[in-house]
Amino acid sequence: MTNEPLGSPHASVEALHVLKLLTRRQREQALAHPDLPQLATGTPIPDTLLWLYRRQIVTAEDVTSLSLSVARNYSGDELALRLSILQQMVEVLNRESLDALHDDTIITPQLYQQALEHLPGDVLLPTPGEALNWMLHVGLLPRAEFKSMAQRVEAGGSDDAKRVIQHTQARQDEHKKAVRGVILDGVFPGSRLTWLIVAPLALAGMVWYVVGGSSVPGCDATNTIDTVTRMLNQAAPEGTPKASLHDVKEAGYASSHNIRGCLATIALDGEKIDYAYTVARDDSGSKRRISYVGAQPLLVKTRFGTVKDGDFAQQAKPLGREALEKAFRAGMDGARILPQPRQAFSLTQSMERTREIAEIEPLAPCKEVSPGVVSCRLLIERNDALLGMLNGGSAVMQEGEFTFQRDAAGNGWSVTPQFAGELRQAKIKE
Numbered sequence: 392m393t394n395e396p397l398g399s400p401h402a403s404v405e406a407l408h409v410l411k412l413l414t415r416r417q418r419e420q421a422l423a424h425p426d427l428p429q430l431a432t433g434t435p436i437p438d439t440l441l442w443l444y445r446r447q448i449v450t451a452e453d454v455t456s457l458s459l460s461v462a463r464n465y466s467g468d469e470l471a472l473r474l475s476i477l478q479q480m481v482e483v484l485n486r487e488s489l490d491a492l493h494d495d496t497i498i499t500p501q502l503y504q505q506a507l508e509h510l511p512g513d514v515l516l517p518t519p520g521e522a523l524n525w526m527l528h529v530g531l532l533p534r535a536e537f538k539s540m541a542q543r544v545e546a547g548g549s550d551d552a553k554r555v556i557q558h559t560q561a562r563q564d565e566h567k568k569a570v571r572g573v574i575l576d577g578v579f580p581g582s583r584l585t586w587l588i589v590a591p592l593a594l595a596g597m598v599w600y601v602v603g604g605s606s607v608p609g610c611d612a613t614n615t616i617d618t619v620t621r622m623l624n625q626a627a628p629e630g631t632p633k634a635s636l637h638d639v640k641e642a643g644y645a646s647s648h649n650i651r652g653c654l655a656t657i658a659l660d661g662e663k664i665d666y667a668y669t670v671a672r673d674d675s676g677s678k679r680r681i682s683y684v685g686a687q688p689l690l691v692k693t694r695f696g697t698v699k700d701g702d703f704a705q706q707a708k709p710l711g712r713e714a715l716e717k718a719f720r721a722g723m724d725g726a727r728i729l730p731q732p733r734q735a736f737s738l739t740q741s742m743e744r745t746r747e748i749a750e751i752e753p754l755a756p757c758k759e760v761s762p763g764v765v766s767c768r769l770l771i772e773r774n775d776a777l778l779g780m781l782n783g784g785s786a787v788m789q790e791g792e793f794t795f796q797r798d799a800a801g802n803g804w805s806v807t808p809q810f811a812g813e814l815r816q817a818k819i820k821e
Contacts, residue, residue, distance in 0.1 A: 401430060403439035410473060411464075412440065412457055413449070420448045437479035444480065451517040454481065467816050478512045485510050488522035495552045497523070497544060498532075506531050520558030527563065607672045608681060610653035611639040618683050619668055623657065634659040642667070643695030647702045649673075652695030654688060667691035687750070687772050689788050689820060694752050707753040707767055710795060714804050715767065716751050718795055722806030723748055723814075747774050754790070763797040764807065771817065791817030 404421045407413035413421070421427065421443055430442055443449040454477065461473040489510060493503040497519070506526055516522040526532040532540075541560065544552045608615045616636050623634045635658050642652040650671035657666045667688040673680040697704035707715040750772040757767040771789050791814070794807040 401427065401432075403434050403436045404430075404443075406436055407440060407443075407476075410436075410476070411460070412473060412476060413443070417443070417448050417453075424448070437476050440476060441480045441483060444484070451515055454515050462819075466818070467812070471815055481515050482510070482512045485512070485516045485522065488516045488519050491519040492522055492555070495519070495549055495555070497540065497548070497552050497555055498526075502526075502532065518558070519555045520562065523555060523559045524562045527559070607644070607649050607651055608670050610641045610651055610655075610668075610670060615653075615670055615683065619655075619685075622683065622685075632660045636666075637663070641695075642691050643698040645695065645698050645701060645703055652686070652691040654691060687788055690750050690752055690770060690772055693754070693770055705753040705755065708756055709765065710757060710767070710804050712753065715753065715757075715769075715795065718804045718806055719751055719769075719771075719793065720748060722810045748772070749774055757795070760794065763801075764794055765796075766792050766794050768792050770820070788820040789817040790820055 401422070404413070404418060408415070408418040424446060426446060430439065434442070440449060444454075457477060458474075461470060461477070465473060486507075489503065489506055492498045493500065498506070506522075509531065511525070514525070516525050523532070523537075527534065527537055537559075541556045544556045548556070616639065620634065620636050623636075637656045637658050639653060639655040642654050644651045648671070650669055653668050653670060655666050655668070656663045665688045667686040667690070669682075669684050669686055669691070671682050671684070673682060694703055703712070706712055710718070748771055752770045754768045754770055757765040760766045769791065771791075773787055773789055793813050794809055795804045796807050797804060
């Protein structure tokens, strides 16, 4: 772990308190701890936070709360500094949890290497059991393999290995009764509607049939409502009451793209939540395909609410929507510090929507800020484990200004060197 060391004795404890990463009570506990003399002068801040964690002055629950708190209260460089400190500690602890799985021969060397490549730096896996749970969640460990693993450990594994398996099995049972995809307790609210935030946004269904003319089923068509409702209920954990779709209306129809934007509410067990989806027709192939994809209500309102002459109102000129998206996604690849885990494909998941940047929507025409450089105000839907903690879901909407520059030949576009900072400055939309 690396960060700038501090010169005075135990100054890093004080620095954590100043940065609001340590409460006053935790600071007092740290300064009164009998092991404090072992904390060397100049210890880097992330190492100090890890030292406090190992002595249970800071807990796993505290780390989750800190992640929420700093993401709510800071932005730009101040946010980046605090997230960097937390991330460095999380990376060390997650590596230790994964190493324990390998050392106790719970996982194979091949699976260990594969997991190591995708180990998250923004979600804490405080125990080997949670690390194994994470591997199941992201698809690195197929459930059939986990079942065989559990049988092998039960037959001849160590007591520690058996406890890890038992912990993971218990967590999986909890997931079936709670929210699909939640790894750590306390990350998401306990509402029974939480799965409606997490799962349906990535849902997609496809129906193959012959349709006449240029028709795209309406948002409130019987087939549409039946299909979307079925997808929602297929995504629900076992034992969840059936959800139903209400207040369905069309936000807009982009006829040039054969796609409708739809708004609705989902009702479940006396609760309601806003929802959105799109209905699109694909004429490629021998049969026409109708696809239904869950979406963020804010994005659907923005994109489809201003359709003009059958097309989206904002075209991101002079780049164009396609060139802007291509440049933005290339910029994300360059700015990313941690590799993204591969998403397992299923018939009920849209691969497009499980990307880190699910959607990009220009909010106004781009403005030239200097020769060959333009600034575009964008609404982005971002699948981010840390930011997603804020809204209890898997994705957040962010709005910000992003600059793009022409290449030397004056043809293609790319993000500017300021892209990473612009991404940090983007505001989270409630």
